[in-house]
Amino acid sequence: MSATTDQDAALRIASGRKPFVEPLRLGERLKEIRLANHWTLEDVSQRTGLARSTLSKIENDQISPTFTAVQKLIGGLGIDLPQLLSPPKPQSRTLGRRDLTRVGEGQRHPTPTYEHELLSWQLAQKRMIPFKTIVRARGFDEFSEWVRHDGEEFLIVLDGDIHLFTEFYEPLHLTRGDSIYFDSDMGHALVSVSDEDAVVLSVCTRAESS
Secondary structure, three states, X not given: OOHHHHHHHHHHHHHOOOOOXXXXXXXXXXXXXXXXXXXXXXXXXXXXXXXXXXXXXXXXXXXXXOHHHHHHHHHHHOOOHHHHHOOOOOOOOOOOXXXXXXXXXXXXXEOXXXXXXXOOOOOOOOOEEEEEEEEOXXXXXXXXOOEOOOOEEEEEEEEOEEEEEEOXXXXXXXXXXXXXXXXXXXXXXXXXOOOOOEXXXXXXXXXXXX
């Protein structure tokens, strides 16, 4: 029996699986784990005690790892054998979607305190919701309650100055070019404090489906 056959048999015994119909693709899986953790070959070498050249050959299917090498990979990377032997995830296919919004062509949603303009509104199943807002409110007392919604929000001031009120922090003064990222389920409200109504760009994440 050849050395390669012995190694394959050892892996089958260790994993408790029946003989494989498809190749293990262990090298591809190792590279997937390494890249997912932002590790270099040197990082993995230090963690496992295996030489970088050995790891490179394993990833490129130039050699089949010994059972001892597999044990070092499992221990050094903090994974179990089924994780290492799982088939690599299929690469996602880029859909190439796009949705152009010309100036002034967003979907408008005016409220007593804000005038929202929803951008890229024709694109369905977005992971982010971008919108431009003219901040009409001039005082916190114009809000009957906190604004809050699921997800997270990134906000940048395009024109003017605002006060950002948040539920757990002191008010912040933000001027043109300032930006902030916050949990949008935390109560918040924007108030214009410049001569002209301030304009902000916000990008919100969608609530995760349960």
